[in-house]
Amino acid sequence: MRLYFKEVEIIDSNSSFHEQKVNILIEDGKIKDIHSTEETPKVDRIINVPNLKASTSWLDMKVFSGEPGEEYREDIESLSEALKYGGFGYALLMPNTNPVIQQKADIKSILAKNIGQLTQILPATAISKDCEGEEMNEMLDLHTAGARAFTDGANPMWNSDLLVKTLQYLQKFDGLLINFPQDRKLAMFGQMNEGITSTGMGLKGIPNVAEEIMIQRDLELLRYAGGKIHFSCISTAKSLNLIKSAKEGGLKVTCDVNIHHLILDDSLLESFNTNYKLLPPLRGKADQQALVNGVKDGVIDVIVSGHQPYDEDHKKMEFDLAAFGIMGTQILYPLYHKYLKDEIPLNIFLKCINENPKAILGVKQSAIEKGRIADLTFFTDSSWTFDQSTNKSKSNNSPFIGEQFDALPVALIANGQTFLSDLFN
Known part of the structure; x- marks a missing residue:
């Protein structure tokens, strides 16, 4: 043609x-x-x-699927279709499926589905068995099978000892550790950002410190163990400052932000619309603006969709029972163009969905x-x-x-x- x-x-x-x-x-x-x-x-x-x-084709660095186990929410075929319409030639798939993506056969199955397809799904594999943070998976075998990154996906790496061992082990083949930074105890039972809005709504909040203390811990462990780490979906101004200082200090650290945290804030949850319920939670306006500035300043390396599809049975219910998550890989660029184009220059936005994620994941750059x-x-x-x-x-x-x-x-x-x-x- x-x-x-x-x-x-x-x-x-x-x-x-x-x-x-x-x-x-x-x-x-x-x-x-x-x-x-x-x-x-x-x-x-x-x-x-x-x-x-x-531009050269784009890469969404954080997407979820229901396959295997919950294909009614999303399967690889429908995910690929949404990515294709979103302009993405590549996407990094999180391992939080049922069962968890943590075996060589799981990796090979995903890669086999890429043959002859336009959008290539890059599998990330679980660091710990079943993403529970207790026992380490066979990382070398999974790397050899084609795993592109190592992460427990939507689950934070709460186990400090396992985090240190993972950082040390991944250095054998320059592997990438991705962590979603959230202290489980501080965030326990939380439904949204802790602040004026959560108080007025009578909902338990997730404080900023739940994220920031995890980032502080991880950076200290990174200094101790070496290696490299990528923070997934940061959401607060202090998190940005911690990562900026770590970069200036020579640590191998990168981070991403969900597009929705750049354009939405926690006041929208006053409607009790569960489609605004996501992790990390939407923060206040000051944090939202700080994230936008973090993209412009280059502290934030990547913008992701955080595409996490759920059916109505998971969302149309009482707010405290509804699942966390928002879909949107298909509209990542339209969201930018409508809400952010006057604040974030196009060349910076494209770098965050193209050059930077490809460099972080070792995907060959084109021209x-x-x-x-x-x-x-x-x-x-x-x-x-x-x-x-x-x-x-x-x-x-x-x-x-x-x-x-x-x-x-x-x-x-x-x-x-x-x-x-x-x-x-």
């Missing part, structure tokens, strides 16, 4: 065409030509839409150059509504169902496959 994308602004610091408007000819999954002439070659389809931009294998996400301004008909996930636990957006990815070409979205006008 020959595709011709006209008047495309390239945003790729590794490309000689960075910040230039060009025409791109794609033939059989390769970049056949890049030029700025008006002459249009003979092709199968021409894509000519206003404000079209392109938009003539003759290269195409690894491209095209995106533009276009009005559309995220509703039951356009949502590609099996679940709909998002407060943005029914929301009208003004931008979206229009094409994804990666891993030898081509996808043209049917959602843009």
Whole structure:
């Protein structure tokens, strides 16, 4: 297939065409030509839409699936579909399934599903058996099988001794430890951020210190044991300051933030809408703004969707009984464009969903150059509504169902496959 994308602004610091408007000819999954002439070659389809931009394909560094065990919430096929429409060529899958992803066969099964697929699911595997923090899994075998990172996913690494041993062991093959920082005892029975809103609602809160004390502990253990650590979904201003100081001190530490923590705050929970109930909880406005500044300043390396799909049986119930979690990998870029584009420059946002997560996970970086294998996400301004008909996930636990957006990815070409979205006008 020959595709011709006209008047495309390239945003790729590794490309000689960075910040230039060009025409791109794609033939059989390769970049056949890049030029700025008006002459249009003979092709199968021409894509000519206003404000079209392109970067190398994106990576969502935190997604969950229900497969295996709870495929009714999400399976690999529906997750891949949502990721594809979201513009992602890659995604890091958390191990919190039933059973937990912790065996070589689990890793090989996920990788086998990637064959011939556009979006590649990168499996993370559990550090501890069943993500319970008691007994270490066979990390070398899992690394050899293709595990991309080691984490207990939605469960924090509460066991300090196991954390130290993991940091030491992973240094044998430069493995990455990812921890969701939350002290289990301080967060116990908490339903939302501890603050004025939780007090007024009569709900037990999860204090900021539950996250910050875990980060302080992990950084001290990192100084002691060596290795590298990535903090998943940080949510407070003090967490940012701790990580900034650690980076300045030479520690190998990175972190990410959930897109929803950049645009939402805990006052929204006054509606008792369980779709705003997530972990870490939505914080106050001051923390929200600090996170936005952390992205702009480069302290936060990655922006993730935190895609955690749940069916209505897990969400449509009393607030204190509802599951924590929010889905949204399909709308990560539309959320940015609608709520953050005036605060966070586009090149910084793209770095947080492209170059940085690829570097952290050891995914090969590409570049938009003539003759290269195409690894491209095209995106533009276009009005559309995220509703039951356009949502590609099996679940709909998002407060943005029914929301009208003004931008979206229009094409994804990666891993030898081509996808043209049917959602843009």
